[in-house]
Amino acid sequence: MKPVDIKSLVNYVSLKILGGGDYLLDALEEYLVNGEGPAIVAHKYNISKHQLRGYAQRIIEKSGNEMRAKKIIPILQYLAKDIKPIVVRNDNGVYTCKVCNTMVAREDTEEHVRKYHKDQLSLAIKKMMERLEEYRANKEKAVLVTAS
Numbered sequence: 001m002k003p004v005d006i007k008s009l010v011n012y013v014s015l016k017i018l019g020g021g022d023y024l025l026d027a028l029e030e031y032l033v034n035g036e037g038p039a040i041v042a043h044k045y046n047i048s049k050h051q052l053r054g055y056a057q058r059i060i061e062k063s064g065n066e067m068r069a070k071k072i073i074p075i076l077q078y079l080a081k082d083i084k085p086i087v088v089r090n091d092n093g094v095y096t097c098k099v100c101n102t103m104v105a106r107e108d109t110e111e112h113v114r115k116y117h118k119d120q121l122s123l124a125i126k127k128m129m130e131r132l133e134e135y136r137a138n139k140e141k142a143v144l145v146t147a148s
Helices: 005-019 024-033 038-044 049-063 066-079 106-116 120-148
Strands: 086-088 096-097
Touching: 005 024, 005 066, 005 120, 024 038, 024 049, 024 066, 038 049, 049 066, 049 120, 066 106, 066 120, 086 106, 096 106, 106 120
Parallel strands: none
Antiparallel strands: 086 096
16 A cells, blocks of 8 residues: 655645635545535535545545545644635635735636745745644643553
8 A cells, every 4th residue: 555645745735825725734634534425515616526536536646545534534634723825815706815915816826826825835834844743643642641
């Protein structure tokens, strides 16, 4: 069985969130974890069901398999809970970067973050990895308490 590529998962999720996809983990939870239909979830988050399936496939690949992906999504939600998008969509459907106040095409939001705001991306990744270490430490403490 393929091991979990947690660094790659964190990078992927961080970039998606900063690029305006803060709905990603909620949508994946509804679709993969809760078993909601792709059309319903996609409609709720204003994305295509093909995008949703693509996101799910990426998470499954990086997790190693679908069962692991279902277990990892809630953990990723915990890790990403304070990460906020830097590219946001206004009521007119225009995407704007809050950092540099630049209008960005929807399909270029992640590239914009990667290219012009690498520091913000690195900070988000670092924050998620630190939270992962806290999560692991708390999980080990819980195992020790229940074992004694």
